[in-house]
Structure formats: structure tokens, C-alpha cells
Amino acid sequence: MSQPLRVKANGRLCPHALVNNGQRWHVRAFDRQSRQFTDFVVTRIKALQPCAESPKTAEQPAADSAWLQPITLVLIPHPGLKHPEAIMLDYRMQDGELHLSSNAALAGYLLRAWSVDCSARHQLSSGVCQLALKNLDVLSSIEHLAIVPGAGH
Numbered sequence: 001m002s003q004p005l006r007v008k009a010n011g012r013l014c015p016h017a018l019v020n021n022g023q024r025w026h027v028r029a030f031d032r033q034s035r036q037f038t039d040f041v042v043t044r045i046k047a048l049q050p051c052a053e054s055p056k057t058a059e060q061p062a063a064d065s066a067w068l069q070p071i072t073l074v075l076i077p078h079p080g081l082k083h084p085e086a087i088m089l090d091y092r093m094q095d096g097e098l099h100l101s102s103n104a105a106l107a108g109y110l111l112r113a114w115s116v117d118c119s120a121r122h123q124l125s126s127g128v129c130q131l132a133l134k135n136l137d138v139l140s141s142i143e144h145l146a147i148v149p150g151a152g153h
Contacts, residue, residue, distance in 0.1 A: 073101075074098070111149065117129035
């Protein structure tokens with residue numbers, strides 16, 4: 001995946017990773033059109049054509065700050081649950097917390113897949129969310145906040 005790929009009429013990507021978010025595969029790449037690293041759904045790429053030029057320094061994986069930025073998500077049982085002890089046991093929490101390591105590029109997928117309530121006051125229905133994000137300040141570092149449950153509330 002070291003050579004740029006032409007994926008649309010004028011679009012060129014410099015891919016560096018494949019990611020499965022639990023629902024579908026994405027390719028992590030530098031998009032030369034928008035001049036940023038982002039994710040592209042693999043099944044939506046209709047055609048590929050290798051490009052002759054090599055990726056520039058700013059287009060290589062070492063420049064993908066969100067990919068390289070480690071973050072820790074601190075999850076707790078959702079405050080709206082009647083029996084939080086059950087969730088603590090299910091997730092083998094220590095002192096009522098589960099610490100998960102991720103990176104800023106992938107954390108949004110994890111929070112969505114696990115239905116973690118990331119709203120400011122954990123007001124999402126506990127019937128949908130059994131977990132809540134304790135360290136809400138980490139949201140400012142996470143990509144793709146639009147998919148994170150409650151991140152905008």
C-alpha cells in the first residue's frame with residue numbers, strides 16, 4: 001500500500017491501513033483532494049488505478065497524527081442502570097472502571113460499536129447504552145464524532 005491510488009476522476013489516496021469497524025472495512029489514507037487523512041469504505045471504491053508518483057512526506061503514515069495519537073477511554077456502567085454491578089462483572093471492571101487503549105482515529109468506531117453513552121450528563125437511554133464514557137474530555141481528540149453516541153449532546 002505504499003503507492004498512491006487513483007479512486008475517482010481526480011481523487012488520489014495514499015493508503016496505509018485497513019480497518020474493520022465491526023460492520024465494514026475501511027481504508028485509512030491520505031486524501032490528496034481534501035489534503036487530510038481519513039477513512040474510506042472499501043466497498044464504495046469502484047475502481048483503482050496505481051499512480052506513478054510516490055507519497056510525499058506529509059502523506060505517509062508517520063504524518064497521520066490521529067492514527068499515532070494514543071488515547072485511553074475510561075468506561076463506567078451507565079448511571080441509569082438499576083444493577084451496575086452486573087456490568088462491572090461483565091467487563092471485569094476494576095474499581096468500577098474499564099480502561100481501553102485506542103488511537104484517536106479508531107476510538108469513535110469502538111465507542112459506537114460498544115454503544116457507549118458519551119453525552120455530557122449521560123442522558124441517553126440506559127436500555128440502549130450499558131456503558132458511559134467517564135473521561136469526556138477525550139472526545140476532543142477523537143475523529144468521526146458524528147458516529148459516537150451522544151457526543152453532540
